[in-house]
Amino acid sequence: xxxxxRKTKKGYCLGIESTADDFSVGVSTFDGEILANVIDAYIPxxxxxxxxEAARHHAEVASKVLREAFTESEVKPRDLSVIAFSQGxxxxxxxxxxxxxxxALAAYLNIPLVGVNHCIAHIEIGKLRTGARDPVTLYVxxxxxxxxxxxxxxxxxxxETLDIALGNCLDVFAREAGLRQSEGMPFGALIEKLALNGxxxxxxxxxxxxxxxxxxxxxTAATTLLKKGECKLEDLCxxxxxxxxxxxxxxxxxxxxxxxxxxxxxxxxxxxxxxLQSMIRAVAEEHGVHFNTVQTEFAIDNGAMIAWTGxxxxxxxVVTSIEKSFVKLRWRLEEVEVPWVQ
Amino acid sequence: MGAVKSPVLIKKGAEANLxxxxxHGRKAVLKKRVRKKYRPQxxxxxxxxxxxxxxxxxxHEAKKAAVPTPRIxxxxxKNTTIIMEHLxxxxxxxxxxxxxxxxxxxxxxKIGRLIARLHEHGxxxxxxxxxxxxxxxxxxxxxVDFGLGDRSEELExxxxxxxxMKRALESTHYRFAESCFKSVIKGYRSVLGAGRLKSVxxxxxxxxxxxxxxxxxxxxxxSA
Numbered sequence: 001x002x003x004x005x006r007k008t009k010k011g012y013c014l015g016i017e018s019t020a021d022d023f024s025v026g027v028s029t030f031d032g033e034i035l036a037n038v039i040d041a042y043i044p045x046x047x048x049x050x051x052x053e054a055a056r057h058h059a060e061v062a063s064k065v066l067r068e069a070f071t072e073s074e075v076k077p078r079d080l081s082v083i084a085f086s087q088g089x090x091x092x093x094x095x096x097x098x099x100x101x102x103x104a105l106a107a108y109l110n111i112p113l114v115g116v117n118h119c120i121a122h123i124e125i126g127k128l129r130t131g132a133r134d135p136v137t138l139y140v141x142x143x144x145x146x147x148x149x150x151x152x153x154x155x156x157x158x159x160e161t162l163d164i165a166l167g168n169c170l171d172v173f174a175r176e177a178g179l180r181q182s183e184g185m186p187f188g189a190l191i192e193k194l195a196l197n198g199x200x201x202x203x204x205x206x207x208x209x210x211x212x213x214x215x216x217x218x219x220t221a222a223t224t225l226l227k228k229g230e231c232k233l234e235d236l237c238x239x240x241x242x243x244x245x246x247x248x249x250x251x252x253x254x255x256x257x258x259x260x261x262x263x264x265x266x267x268x269x270x271x272x273x274x275x276l277q278s279m280i281r282a283v284a285e286e287h288g289v290h291f292n293t294v295q296t297e298f299a300i301d302n303g304a305m306i307a308w309t310g311x312x313x314x315x316x317x318v319v320t321s322i323e324k325s326f327v328k329l330r331w332r333l334e335e336v337e338v339p340w341v342q
Numbered sequence: 343m344g345a346v347k348s349p350v351l352i353k354k355g356a357e358a359n360l361x362x363x364x365x366h367g368r369k370a371v372l373k374k375r376v377r378k379k380y381r382p383q384x385x386x387x388x389x390x391x392x393x394x395x396x397x398x399x400x401x402h403e404a405k406k407a408a409v410p411t412p413r414i415x416x417x418x419x420k421n422t423t424i425i426m427e428h429l430x431x432x433x434x435x436x437x438x439x440x441x442x443x444x445x446x447x448x449x450x451x452k453i454g455r456l457i458a459r460l461h462e463h464g465x466x467x468x469x470x471x472x473x474x475x476x477x478x479x480x481x482x483x484x485x486v487d488f489g490l491g492d493r494s495e496e497l498e499x500x501x502x503x504x505x506x507m508k509r510a511l512e513s514t515h516y517r518f519a520e521s522c523f524k525s526v527i528k529g530y531r532s533v534l535g536a537g538r539l540k541s542v543x544x545x546x547x548x549x550x551x552x553x554x555x556x557x558x559x560x561x562x563x564x565s566a
Contacts, residue, residue, distance in 0.1 A: 151513075151516075152516065154516075156512070156513045156516065157509070157513060158513050162502060162505075162549065162552065163552050201382055201384050201385060203388075206385070206389065208490060209468055209469070209490060209502055209503075209506060210468065210469040210470065210471065210490065210506040210509070210510065211506075211509075212502075212506060212509070242381065242382050242385060243385065245381075246378075246380065246381035246382075246385060249380050249381070250356070250357070250378075253356040253357075253378075254356040254357075256356070257354070257355055257356040258356075258473075258514075278380075279380040279381070280380075282379055282380040283380055286379075334512070
C-alpha cells in the first residue's frame with residue numbers, strides 16, 4: 001500500500017466511516033488503489049457501545065486519524081477531488097460526527113461531497129479486493145446480517161435477520177459471560193477461541209424463516225443456560241457458533257439456489273471467523289460456486305470502503321449537496337440506485 | 343420405497359433434492375433432504391428429521407383449512423424422504439411476469455385468501471415465496487414446501503409470514519411488488535376481516551422496524 005502510488009488526473013477520494021464503534025479514514029485513487037486505511041476502534045471500558053460515548057471517541061480521534069491517513073497516503077488535502085462519508089445506516093450520534101467532519105472538509109477544500117450507504121460500501125470494497133464481479137454476498141457484522149445480490153440497478157436483500165445481528169448476538173453473549181475484549185482481540189475472536197475446546201452440542205433454538213432468520217430467542221436461551229451454570233462455557237460458545245453459523249449458511253445456500261449466481265462473497269466483522277469461513281466455503285464448493293472472503297482490514301468497518309464507493313458514485317454523477325447530507329439511521333440498501341454496476 | 347421407479351432429479355434445492363418418479367403407477371415427487379456437511383452431524387440429523395416429519399403433517403392440516411397441497415403418498419423418516427403427488431401446473435414465480443396486470447392482481451388476491459385460511463387455522467407456512475405456489479390450468483393455486491412451517495396462533499408468527507411474502511415479492515418481482523402485495527392484503531382481508539388485518543399490518547410495521555440497530559431503537563424510544 002502507498003509506495004507504488006500513481007498520480008491520476010482525477011486525484012483522490014477520501015472516505016470517512018463512523019457508523020458504529022470504529023472511526024476510520026481511507027484514501028483511494030480513482031483506479032481503486034487504496035493508499036490509506038486508518039482505523040481507530042472504540043472499546044468501551046465496560047458494557048456495550050453507548051452511541052454517545054462512541055461519538056465522543058470519534059470526535060476526539062478524528063483529527064489524529066485524518067492526519068495519519070494523509071501521512072500514510074502521501075496525499076495532500078489539496079490533491080483530493082471528492083470527500084465521501086458513510087451516511088447510514090448506523091448509530092445517530094456516531095454518523096453525525098463523521099458527517100460533520102466530512103462536510104467541514106468538503107466546504108473548506110471546496111470539493112464535492114458524496115454520501116455513501118455503509119452496506120453497499122462493504123460489498124463494493126469486497127468486490128474490489130477479491131475480484132468478484134456479481135456475487136451473492138453474506139454480510140455479517142455487529143449491526144448487520146444479510147444476504148444480498150445485485151439485480152436491475154440495485155442490490156436486493158434476499159435474506160436478513162428479523163431481529164438482532166449475528167455479531168451483536170455473539171458480543172452480548174460474550175459480555176454476559178464476563179469476557180473482556182481488548183485491542184486485536186474482539187469478543188468474536190474470544191468466542192471463537194473458546195469454541196475450539198467445546199465438545200458438546202447443546203440444543204439451542206434454530207430459527208430460519210424463509211430466507212430470514214431470528215437470533216434473539218437463541219441469545220436468550222444461551223444466556224439462560226450460561227446463568228444456570230450447568231454447561232461449560234466452551235460448550236456454549238461452540239453450540240452458539242455452530243447453531244447461528246448453520247442458520248446463516250442455510251440462508252446463504254437458499255439465496256445461491258434461488259439466484260443461481262456463481263460467486264459468493266463473505267464480508268463484515270464476523271467474516272474473520274475461521275469456522276464460519278469453512279461452513280460458507282463448504283456450501284460454495286457443493287454448489288460449484290467461487291468462494292471469496294475479504295481480508296479483515298477491509299471486512300470490518302473501514303474508511304477505504306467509503307472512499308472507493310465514493311469514487312464509483314462520483315464517477316457516475318452521484319454527489320450529495322450539503323443540504324441533503326443529513327444522516328440516515330435506517331437507510332436500507334435496496335433504496336439506493338447503483339448506476340455503476342453493469 | 344421399493345415401489346419407486348426411475349427417479350429423475352428435477353431440482354437440486356438448498357436443502358432437498360427433488361426427483362420425479364413413478365410410484366405404483368402414479369407420477370410422484372420424491373423430496374429427499376440431504377446431509378449438509380457444513381453443520382454438525384447431530385444438528386443436521388435433528389433438522390432433517392424434524393422437517394421430514396412436520397412438513398407432511400402441516401400439508402395435511404392445510405387441506406383441512408381448504409388450502410390445496412400435494413397428496414402425501416409415503417413418509418420415510420429414516421431416509422428423510424417424502425413421496426408426494428406431482429402437481430401439474432406452473433410456478434407463480436413464472437406466472438406473475440407472464441400474465442396481464444389484472445390477472446396478476448387476481449392471482450395475488452387468491453394467494454392472500456389462501457394465506458388467511460392457513461392463519462385462520464393456526465398454520466404458518468414459514469416460506470411464502472412465489473416459487474412455493476403452483477397454479478394449474480384451471481386456476482387452482484396450491485402451496486408446497488411446508489418444511490419451515492409451524493403451528494401458531496400468534497400475531498407475531500402471522501406478521502412474519504406475511505412480511506416474508508412481501509420481502510419475496512420485493513426481491514424477486516420488484517417491478518410490481520407493491521401492487522401485488524396490496525392485492526395479497528385485500529385477499530387476506532376478505533377472509534379475516536378488516537379488524538384482524540389491521541392488527542397484522544401493525545405487527546408487520548413493528549417487525550420491519552426491528553431489523554436493524556437495536557441500540558439505536560432503544561435510544562430513539564427512550565428519548566421520544
